[in-house]
Structures are given as C-alpha cells and as structure tokens.
Amino acid sequence: MAAEIRLEKVRKAFGKVVAVKDMDLVVEPKEFLVLLGPSGCGKTTTLRCIAGLERVDQGKVYIGGRDVTVLPPSRRGIAMVFQSYAVFPHMTVAQNIAFGLRMRHTPKEEIKKAVKEVAELLQIDELLKRYPSQLSGGQRQRVAVARALVMRPEVLLMDEPLSNLDALLRLQMRAELKKLHREVGTTTVYVTHDQIEALSLGDRIAVMREGEIVQLDTPNEVYDRPATVFVAGFIGTPPMNFLRAEVKGSNGDVYLAVGDFAVEVHEEWREQLKEMVGETLILGIRAENIEVKSTPEEGALPAQVVVSEPLGSQQLLTVQVGNDVLKVATSPDLSVVPGQIIGLVLTKKKIRLFDVASGKALKFE
Amino acid sequence: MSYPRILRRTFLYMSVLTFALWVLVPILFIGISSFTPRNEIYKWPKPLLPSHFSLDTMQFFLNSYGVLSSLLNSVWVALLTLAFTLAVGAPAGYAVARFYFRGREGFRLGILVTRMFPTALLAVPLAVTFIRWGLYDTLIGVALIHTAMALPFAVIITTGIFMGVPKDLEEAAMTLGCSRFGAFARVALPLALPGLAAAAMFTFVISWNEVFAATILTVHNRTLPAHILTTIQASPLYFRFAGGFFMILPALFFMFLIRRYLFHMWGGATAER
Ligand SMILES: Nc1ncnc2c1ncn2[C@@H]1O[C@H](COP(=O)(O)OP(=O)(O)O)[C@@H](O)[C@H]1O
Ligand SMILES: [Mg+2]
Numbered sequence: 001m002a003a004e005i006r007l008e009k010v011r012k013a014f015g016k017v018v019a020v021k022d023m024d025l026v027v028e029p030k031e032f033l034v035l036l037g038p039s040g041c042g043k044t045t046t047l048r049c050i051a052g053l054e055r056v057d058q059g060k061v062y063i064g065g066r067d068v069t070v071l072p073p074s075r076r077g078i079a080m081v082f083q084s085y086a087v088f089p090h091m092t093v094a095q096n097i098a099f100g101l102r103m104r105h106t107p108k109e110e111i112k113k114a115v116k117e118v119a120e121l122l123q124i125d126e127l128l129k130r131y132p133s134q135l136s137g138g139q140r141q142r143v144a145v146a147r148a149l150v151m152r153p154e155v156l157l158m159d160e161p162l163s164n165l166d167a168l169l170r171l172q173m174r175a176e177l178k179k180l181h182r183e184v185g186t187t188t189v190y191v192t193h194d195q196i197e198a199l200s201l202g203d204r205i206a207v208m209r210e211g212e213i214v215q216l217d218t219p220n221e222v223y224d225r226p227a228t229v230f231v232a233g234f235i236g237t238p239p240m241n242f243l244r245a246e247v248k249g250s251n252g253d254v255y256l257a258v259g260d261f262a263v264e265v266h267e268e269w270r271e272q273l274k275e276m277v278g279e280t281l282i283l284g285i286r287a288e289n290i291e292v293k294s295t296p297e298e299g300a301l302p303a304q305v306v307v308s309e310p311l312g313s314q315q316l317l318t319v320q321v322g323n324d325v326l327k328v329a330t331s332p333d334l335s336v337v338p339g340q341i342i343g344l345v346l347t348k349k350k351i352r353l354f355d356v357a358s359g360k361a362l363k364f365e
Numbered sequence: 366m367s368y369p370r371i372l373r374r375t376f377l378y379m380s381v382l383t384f385a386l387w388v389l390v391p392i393l394f395i396g397i398s399s400f401t402p403r404n405e406i407y408k409w410p411k412p413l414l415p416s417h418f419s420l421d422t423m424q425f426f427l428n429s430y431g432v433l434s435s436l437l438n439s440v441w442v443a444l445l446t447l448a449f450t451l452a453v454g455a456p457a458g459y460a461v462a463r464f465y466f467r468g469r470e471g472f473r474l475g476i477l478v479t480r481m482f483p484t485a486l487l488a489v490p491l492a493v494t495f496i497r498w499g500l501y502d503t504l505i506g507v508a509l510i511h512t513a514m515a516l517p518f519a520v521i522i523t524t525g526i527f528m529g530v531p532k533d534l535e536e537a538a539m540t541l542g543c544s545r546f547g548a549f550a551r552v553a554l555p556l557a558l559p560g561l562a563a564a565a566m567f568t569f570v571i572s573w574n575e576v577f578a579a580t581i582l583t584v585h586n587r588t589l590p591a592h593i594l595t596t597i598q599a600s601p602l603y604f605r606f607a608g609g610f611f612m613i614l615p616a617l618f619f620m621f622l623i624r625r626y627l628f629h630m631w632g633g634a635t636a637e638r
Contacts, residue, residue: 053536073540086537090555103542151541 002029002187003064003077003154005050010059012045019045021211022059027189032181035191036198037208038234043191044083046208047157050189052076064154074103079148080157083164085140087132093119093143094128100151118150121180138169145177149184156186162197174200195235199223207231225352229359232284232352238316238327240352241290245283247276256283256353259322261301266348269364281362282354287329289350292317293343294334300343303328305336319344392613399423399610403603426607429600435592438504439573442588445508446572447565450519453512454568455561458523459549463532473524476517484514488581495582502584510582511572518571519564526560527553563623570616 005027012020019042027033035043048054050061052073061069068076079100088096094115101111119125122142132140141161148156161177162170178201181188192198198205199219206216207230215227226232232240245256245263254273256263263283265273296302303319303326315332318325319342328344336342353362398406399422401415406422426432460466461473491510492501500506530553538548576590583591593608600608 051540053539072544073536074542074544078540080537080540082533082537084531084533086531086533088534088537088552090552099538100541103547147537147541 002185004029004062005155005187005189006060006062007046007050008060008062010046010049010061011057012042012049012054013057018211020049020056023211023213025206025213025216027187029187030185032178032188032190032201032203034198034202034205035189035208036195036202036205036234037193039193041208042211043193043208044159045211047080047159047189047191050155051078051080051157053080077154078157079151079153079155081141081144081148081159081161083160085144085161085164087135087140087143087147089132091131092128093124093130093132093135096132096143097128097147097150100147114150118146121149121183122146138165138173141165141173145180149180149186153186156184156188158188158190160192161190163192163194170197177201196237199235207234224350225361226284227361229282229284229354232354232361236286238287240284240286241324241326241328242354243283243285243321243324243326244280245353246280247273247278249274249277256281258283258301263301263346263351264348266351266364269353272362272364280356282356282359284352284354285346285350287316287327289347290326290328291345291347292328292330292334292336293345294336294340296341296343300345303342303344305338305340305342307338308336317342392617395606395609395613398603398606399426401603406603406606422603422607423611426604426611429604431587431592431596432589432608435587435589438586439589441504442508442511442579443569443572445505446511446515447568449508449512450515450568451561451565454516454519454564455523457516457520458525459527459553461520461524462527473521476520479513480517484577488577491578492581501582502586504586506582507579507586507588508572510578511575514575514578515568515571519568522564522567523557523561526557526564529560530556563625566619566623570619573615574612 005025007023007025010020010023010025011018021042023046025046035046037043045054049056050063052061052068052071052075056069059069060067063076063078073080088099091099097115097118098111101114106114115128116125119128122145124139124142124146127135127139127143132143135143141164145161158177162173165173174197181201190201192201199222202219204216204218205222206213207222207227208214209230215222215231217225217227222231223235226235226240229242233242243258245258248255248257248262254265254270254277256265256273293300301321303321305317305319306325307318309316309318310332313332314329315334317328317330317336319328320326321344326344354360355362397415400418400420402417402419402421403425405415427436461469495501495506500509534552534556535548538552539545543551574590575588576594579588579591580594587595589608590612593605593612597605597608
C-alpha cells in the first residue's frame, strides 16, 4: 500500500518568486519524512506539487513508480490534511469522512464500516452526527486526519496539521500521529516549521531554505551534524552557539584561537586544519556540550554571565565571549550572578566547524 | 464623553434620522392610503389612520384595465432577468474570486463603470437596435436590458460570496476524488447557496423596479412600472397610491431578507450557516 515518492528537478515559481528550486527528493515507502523550514521557504508548495494542487513548471513527480506529473489530485493515490483542516462545514462528521469513499463509489455497507473503524481509531466515534461548527479545533483536526486515512492512501500529506492547536493538545496529538503512522504505515510527508515536531516525528528530516533542501538526514544526524550554519541555527532549543575562531599553528601543532584563548581540536582534524592556518572559521557548539566552571580556570574559555534562566530541569545561561553571545545549559544547582566571570569547557568531539563564506560545515575525512 | 464627541454623535444621529424619515414617511403614507377606503382619501384634514382597514383601493387597482397583464409581464421579465443574470454573473463572480488573471482588478472596476452610462443616453440607439433585431416590445428584450443593469451588482455580490468559501475546501474535495467541477458543485455551490439566493432576490428587485428602459422599449407588452408610469397622469389618486404600494412590496420584502448580504457586498461576504 505504501508507495515511494520521487521528485526529479521539480521547479515551481509564482511570478518572480521561485518557491521550489529544482528539487530532487526520494521518500521511501512507509517513511515518515518531515519537510522543515522557516515560513515562506516553499514547504507547502512542495507538498502541493506532490498532491497535484500545483502544476509544476519543470521536473517530474513519481508516486509508486508511476509518473503523476500531469495527473489531477484525484488520480494520484494521495490524501491530504490541510493546515486549516478544510473540513466541509455543510456535512456531518460522518459525511465528511465518507466523502472520499462515496466519490469512489464504494458500496454503502463498506463505507459505513470503514467510517466507523477510522472514527474509533481517532476516537471521534461519538461525534459522527455532529456538524463541524459543533466541534473544537482538536476534534476538527481528528476529523481531517480520519477523512484522509479512510481513503487508505498510498501517500499521506500533512501541512502543519498541529499548528492551530494549543500547546498541550499539540504535544498529545504529536504522539498520537506518530503512533498512527506506526499502525497504518503509509508513506507520509509532513510539513512543519516547528523543529521540535520535526525531531520527534520524522524518520528523516528535509531542512529547507528558499526553495531548496539544505540537508536531508535522520533527526539525530541533523541535530548533531548540521550541514550548514543555517541548519545549526534553526534546529535545537536553544539553537547551536557560534564563535569566531582563527586557525593557528605553532611548532607542528594546530589549534583554534577564540580571542586569546586556544581551543584544542580533535586529533583527527589536525592534518586537515594544518593546511588552513590563518583562516577564520565559525565554531559551532550546542548549549549542552559546554561544561561550566564557576571560576575561570586553566583550559576553560573565560566568559561573562549576562542572564541566568532557571528552567526547572536545567539552568540556561546567556554568556558573552568577546563579541559573541552564547547559550549554555548547566545544572540548576550552580549559582552564578550576572556579571560574574565563569569558565567554559567545550566538549572537543561535539565541536562543529563551518566555512565563513559558504556557511557549510567542514568535512573531515 | 467629551463635548465635541457628543456633538459629533448628535449630528450623526440627526442625519440618520433625517434620511430614515425621508425614505420612510412617504412609504408610510402610501401604505396607509392604499388600505384606506377610496372616498376617505380626499378628506381634509387627513386622519392619521384610516377609519377602517379596507382592501377596496387595492381591489380597484388590481381590477383596473391592463394592471393584471402588466403585472404578469413584470413577473416574467424579472424571472428571465434573474435566470440570465445568474447564468452569467455567478460564473463570472466565481472566476474573479478564485482565479488570478491579468487585468482582474481592472475587470472588477470596469464592471462598475458600465453603470456610469445613464440609460437615457442609450435610449434611442437601444430602441433602434431592438427594432432592427426584432426585440422591440418583447419581454425578452426588456429582460436583456435588465440583465445588463443587474449584472454588475450580481458579479460583485457573487464574488464576495465565493471569496467567503475557502479555497481549501474545494482543494480538499479534489484530493478526495472530485474533479475541479465536482468540487465546485459539491462543496462551493452548496456553501454559496444562501448568498446566491440573496443575489437572486436583489436581481429580481432591480428588474421589478426598473421603469425607464421598460417604458421606452415596449408599447403593448408593458411591465407594471411602465404601465403605471404611462397611465398615472390620467389616474385617480387612489390608483396611484395602490400602484405605488404594490411596487414597493417585493422590494421591501426581499431587501429585508437579504440585508445581511448587502452590508457585506464589498467585503468577503461569507455564506455563514
Ligand atoms: N499562490 C501563490 N501565489 C504567489 N506566491 C505564492 C503562492 N503560494 C506561495 N507563494 C510564495 O512562494 C513562497 C513559498 O511559499 P510556501 O510554499 O507557502 O511556504 P511555506 O509553506 O514554507 O511557508 C513564498 O514566498 C510565497 O509567498
Ligand atoms: Mg506553509
């Protein structure tokens, strides 16, 4: 039932705005792929190109090996959950869910059974006789998902389905969607601008920027090894910290200079970095990969505390190093005051280096 | 409340009151007079309310020569106008609401510009053309002119109505197996229906009230307003009152039903349910 989706050099422009730029993408059967990116980067347009709601300017779209580039949505074997839910206001919940099957001329008895099944799956079987105006946002959202799932689509497309729910409901629905996907196993493309949602749901995440995919990887990989400064700055709460660092060498050794401080580098990077002595790089490190010493000490990067925010399970410090501002996660027990000078120890293995001009991560073979 | 504000308020309400009276007082007099016994109409000083409610005047009016046949003509013309207008106006409104095409804004404005030509200016050429085409003194001919008059409003109103039906709904229907047209018929149309009914009533009233073109383009097949206009000089006062009241009736009734849509005419009127 689950089909592969393949985009080949898909391009879609609206006037001068190129919303999707020659995109290549393969979504494996049964995969849960998340399209993640800031607002306006072309996620929705990409999804609509797969759905057939937008005609692509160039390139090909394949679903299950079939070229569907010029087929209308109804003949692509897809189902879609809209950001606005798009539940039909003039039909009851049951009629909404049955709509697609009726269009397919499924026998009445079968429709009834299928509607009941999917309604139970989404826990809306009590609401079947109601009209959408009598439902809460969360319930409408379930109706929209049920209406899509009942079609047993080869491909399920979801456009920010949780963005209109309040925080608590979103958390609950997120887990439920994940469970649903495990049970149903449909190939899913899920659009969101919420990186936490992406990390929690995706088998893989495609991070988009200005109509292009900048990184396509598993959540762990995207989090730990962001391909560009943009990805690193977009993913994670707080996002990755950046410091300007100069590659310096002295008698055969190589290190990264942050101001007057020398940051030691990973042994495996040394050979390659020796070639780059004199260049300036961006050093990226996540908040949780910095160890805090309450006093500046040997081997620790000195920093000044700007703000400390107790967040329950951890304490988030905003500190200043030269002109760069960093976020550092520490134990809530550590007591610091604004203005205090502390020491930071960067976990060597977790440092990520980026080229200043291109923003791309350096590759070390 | 500050002093200037009170002043402004007072002025506003005074204006509203003046306009309301301006429109309502004649309607009230016409209404009362048409249910006053015929002989009482000429009494002076005039009693504020008739001595008793009477259908006498109305009856006289409806039984007068030519009234019933022109009434039927009016109904026919209005219904034809309605059919033509919706057949052209609703798709046009849908297109303006849904599709982006070059000159869309120009089109929206252009629709209104057609209303800037006074019919009087077009009267003679129209009559000549209609005679040439064999449309002169026919109900269809009058209906066509009325369609031309009602169309701009119909397009504007239906545009608002269809803008109020979210595009997502039709797209959802398309992903669920509908064709483009199927999505329109099964989703957009039912949701737009109350609004379209309002547009229909509005069109009906425009045609029902139109007098100038109807008078010029007909001789024997008069519509009711044309008939009244041409006979009014030779008619007794009570005939005029009854005729006037009869003309107002559908307008009052329909306008009351659709006032919500008229308020929303320029915005995105929603076919709320
Ligand atoms: N129908 C449209 N007409 C014109 N421009 C559009 C249309 N849809 C999207 N765009 C433009 O394309 C770009 C990508 O939009 P979209 O795919 O909706 O982004 P996202 O879903 O990532 O927020 C934006 O710059 C947007 O303004
Ligand atoms: Mg979007």
